Amino acid sequence: MSIDHYTYRITWSPEDNEHIGLCTEFPSLSWLAPTQEAALVGIRQMVAEAIADMQASGEAIPEPLAEKHYSGEFRVRIPPEVHRALAMQAAEQGISLNRLASAKLTG
Known part of the structure; x- marks a missing residue:
């Protein structure tokens, strides 16, 4: 499964005074970073790690919203x-x- 197919969003977090990277299909994951670019890199890495962990434990991997009918x-x-x-x-x-x-x- 390609992490490129997931839905990512970068927004500003006034509480943290940083950008926060989010992935719609993995709502429990987030990544704080000083720049938008770093927030995107961070959340994508977290998604990749989460998928690897889920695969290793035999869990179902969320289907990307873009690929759903x-x-x-x-x-x-x-x-x-x-x-x-x-x-x-x-x-x-x-x-x-x-x-x-x-x-x-x-x-």
């Missing part, structure tokens, strides 16, 4: 009043409720 469908439970209000908005706009919800989710 998404159906484009998910269910959301909302209060009946919200459902009614959205259905009314969709009807007033002459579009399906699905199209209205999709438009609202995408901003």
